[in-house]
Amino acid sequence: MANQSKIRLGICGWGNVATAVYSALSANRGELLKKYNLEIVCIGARRDNPNIKIPSNIKVHRNIFDVLEDDIDIVIELIGGVDVAFQLLSKAFERRINVVTANKAVLFEHGNKLFKAALDKNLSIYFESSVCAGTPIIKLLKTDLAANRISKISGMLNGTTNYILTKMEKGQSYASALSEAQQLGYAEADPKLDVGGIDAAHKIGILASLAFQCPLPLKKFFIEGIESIKKEDFDFAREQGYTIKHLAVAEKQKNKEILVRSHPVLLPFNSNLGSLKGVRNGIEVRTNLIGEVHLAGSGAGKESTASGVISDLIHFSKHRGMQEDFYTSNKFKMAKFSTQSFKYYFSIEAEDKPGTAAKLTSQFAKHQVGIDVLIQKESKKNCTARLIIITDLAEEKIINKLKNNLEKLSLTSDVRFIRIEI
Numbered sequence: 199m200a201n202q203s204k205i206r207l208g209i210c211g212w213g214n215v216a217t218a219v220y221s222a223l224s225a226n227r228g229e230l231l232k233k234y235n236l237e238i239v240c241i242g243a244r245r246d247n248p249n250i251k252i253p254s255n256i257k258v259h260r261n262i263f264d265v266l267e268d269d270i271d272i273v274i275e276l277i278g279g280v281d282v283a284f285q286l287l288s289k290a291f292e293r294r295i296n297v298v299t300a301n302k303a304v305l306f307e308h309g310n311k312l313f314k315a316a317l318d319k320n321l322s323i324y325f326e327s328s329v330c331a332g333t334p335i336i337k338l339l340k341t342d343l344a345a346n347r348i349s350k351i352s353g354m355l356n357g358t359t360n361y362i363l364t365k366m367e368k369g370q371s372y373a374s375a376l377s378e379a380q381q382l383g384y385a386e387a388d389p390k391l392d393v394g395g396i397d398a399a400h401k402i403g404i405l406a407s408l409a410f411q412c413p414l415p416l417k418k419f420f421i422e423g424i425e426s427i428k429k430e431d432f433d434f435a436r437e438q439g440y441t442i443k444h445l446a447v448a449e450k451q452k453n454k455e456i457l458v459r460s461h462p463v464l465l466p467f468n469s470n471l472g473s474l475k476g477v478r479n480g481i482e483v484r485t486n487l488i489g490e491v492h493l494a495g496s497g498a499g500k501e502s503t504a505s506g507v508i509s510d511l512i513h514f515s516k517h518r519g520m521q522e523d524f525y526t527s528n529k530f531k532m533a534k535f536s537t538q539s540f541k542y543y544f545s546i547e548a549e550d551k552p553g554t555a556a557k558l559t560s561q562f563a564k565h566q567v568g569i570d571v572l573i574q575k576e577s578k579k580n581c582t583a584r585l586i587i588i589t590d591l592a593e594e595k596i597i598n599k600l601k602n603n604l605e606k607l608s609l610t611s612d613v614r615f616i617r618i619e620i
């Protein structure tokens with residue numbers, strides 16, 4: 199390596215992750231830069247960041263596109279978002295510059311075009327931090343598990359939602375947990391991306407494309423956020439041995455269709471994923487040769503993300519000149535969500551009168567949905583009771599009809615359900 203020329207880096211963006219990458223690379227008098235033959239040539243920062251002063255030997259461009267005019271080998275894209283990032287990365291390939299990015303949104307929307315552009319120019323695009331920040335799932339799927347057939351990937355892929363749900367489990371309100379996550383720099387600038395399940399959906403889309411070679415962006419799939427979960431759901435879930443998490447899943451079904459989904463679930467409290475707390479992300483990969491692989495680590499935060507970005511730089515440094523092979527195919531079909539079956543947790547607030555439970559359970563019977571557990575709780579609100587019901591396996595479309603019909607009854611005031619992952 200000592201004889202090779204330096205790998206010249208341009209960083210685009212000067213926010214949380216970019217400054218953390220810079221700090222980690224420059225720590226201990228640039229130990230990592232020296233060890234892996236890297237040099238930071240320029241930074242695209244449309245304004246200064248009060249946390250870090252850029253030394254005078256590094257050029258600063260106020261227009262991030264000017265970074266591509268410098269003589270660099272790799273652009274590190276840390277601006278986030280879709281449109282400008284896509285323009286920047288496309289232009290980088292035109293100018294024969296390799297790419298490292300932590301941006302799942304641009305990969306989800308334009309991954310295929312970007313992978314093809316890199317391939318056509320014999321360049322590399324690395325994106326370890328785009329899923330689970332520094333927890334190394336991308337290279338694991340691309341290389342270490344490459345000999346395996348993967349049948350399922352399940353993951354808690356959004357650190358912010360897990361942080362919020364962990365806090366709510368301890369009794370904190372949704373709003374205060376979200377604001378705490380924002381202050382700690384975990385949340386995306388637009389929190390809807392996190393709490394609406396979209397960020398996790400982008401990530402499971404990227405993992406599905408790696409595991410099953412399906413091209414990005416994936417067609418529409420089921421996405422639901424955590425906004426309607428209530429603090430008391432955790433108490434009811436706990437009584438039945440469950441906790442609540444946001445889970446993203448990609449799996450091959452028997453008919454070779456691929457099911458992709460991103461939504462809250464009840465998970466057994468002591469399961470591998472159920473026991474992860476805070477910003478930790480967790481992933482289970484079901485393989486044919488080594489069985490189930492479990493991976494967990496910090497899935498948000500600037501240091502963790504910087505770790506993934508730097509692992510990409512190190513990979514480039516060690517494998518310089520080697521083309522990344524990445525194959526996608528159109529020969530797959532997305533499975534319908536409406537025909538999937540789950541067990542469901544129902545929380546129903548209704549008038550506290552004799553006969554209410556019978557009227558409600560008769561609706562379940564009418565839709566041929568079996569009841570496994572039924573508990574009646576006194577509600578704090580006047581004259582209402584809360585019924586907690588855990589169903590047997592039932593089809594999603596039947597459950598949606600049942601929910602609609604329960605809501606139409608004059609005796610109910612709040613009907614919610616969460617799927618149970620078994």
Ligand SMILES: NC(=O)c1ccc[n+]([C@@H]2O[C@H](COP(=O)([O-])OP(=O)(O)OC[C@H]3O[C@@H](n4cnc5c(N)ncnc54)[C@H](OP(=O)(O)O)[C@@H]3O)[C@@H](O)[C@H]2O)c1
Nearest residue numbers: 211212213214215216276277278282300301498499500503
């Ligand atoms: N933070 C995490 O925990 C985490 C984890 C995994 C992946 N990521 C990904 O890492 C990337 C960066 O995240 P971050 O947390 O560092 O975000 P951030 O703190 O908001 O920083 C974004 C930086 O990009 C600049 N920028 C944004 N749009 C720009 C544009 N159109 N032109 C020029 N500059 C622009 C911003 O400039 P201004 O300050 O002037 O707006 C800021 O310097 C994102 O793709 C994110 O999804 C973050």
